[in-house]
Amino acid sequence: xxxxxxxxxxxxxxxxxxxxxxxxxxxLEAHIPGGGTxxxxxxxxxRLTLSIKAMGQQITAHLEIGDTIVSGTVKIPMMLSMMAGPxxxxxxxxxxxxxxxxx
Numbered sequence: 001x002x003x004x005x006x007x008x009x010x011x012x013x014x015x016x017x018x019x020x021x022x023x024x025x026x027x028l029e030a031h032i033p034g035g036g037t038x039x040x041x042x043x044x045x046x047r048l049t050l051s052i053k054a055m056g057q058q059i060t061a062h063l064e065i066g067d068t069i070v071s072g073t074v075k076i077p078m079m080l081s082m083m084a085g086p087x088x089x090x091x092x093x094x095x096x097x098x099x100x101x102x103x
Contacts, residue, residue, distance in 0.1 A: 002076040004088030009069050010099050014046055017065050017099060021048065024098030031094065050091075055080070061091050070095060 010017055022040075028050075029038045036054030043049065050061040060075040074091045076084045 002078075002081045002084040004074045004076065004084060004091075006072050006074075006088070006092045007069050008072070008092065008096055008099060011068065012099065014065050014067055017070060018046065021063065021065070021070075021095065021098045024094070025050075028094055031090075052091075059087060059091075063095065070099065 012020065025038065025040050029036065032038070032052070032054050034055055036052060039051040039053075041049045041051070046065040048063040048065070050063070052059040052061065057077050057080050059077065059080070062073045064071045072092065072095060074088045076087055080087060
């Protein structure tokens with residue numbers, strides 16, 4: 001299993017960052033190449049786990065929302081390891097977009 005980590009700086013504060021990410025989640029499924037599903041689960045107020053199912057595989061992403069940064073880890077199964085870079089970048093770019101514009 002491949003792990004990709006990323007950090008996204010922001011100046012929104014925890015509450016606004018969470019609100020924007022939460023508002024953008026329904027749109028995320030529509031952008032998964034080849035179709036797929038996204039199941040979000042919040043642990044407390046600032047930790048989000050995403051279960052992304054695509055191409056018969058499950059990808060897990062964890063986002064930790066801080067006052068000035070969102071830290072993420074994407075766990076990619078071995079069957080998709082050749083696509084680890086694009087998959088990790090897709091999750092990071094999606095989170096950046098959610099944070100960059102008000103929802």
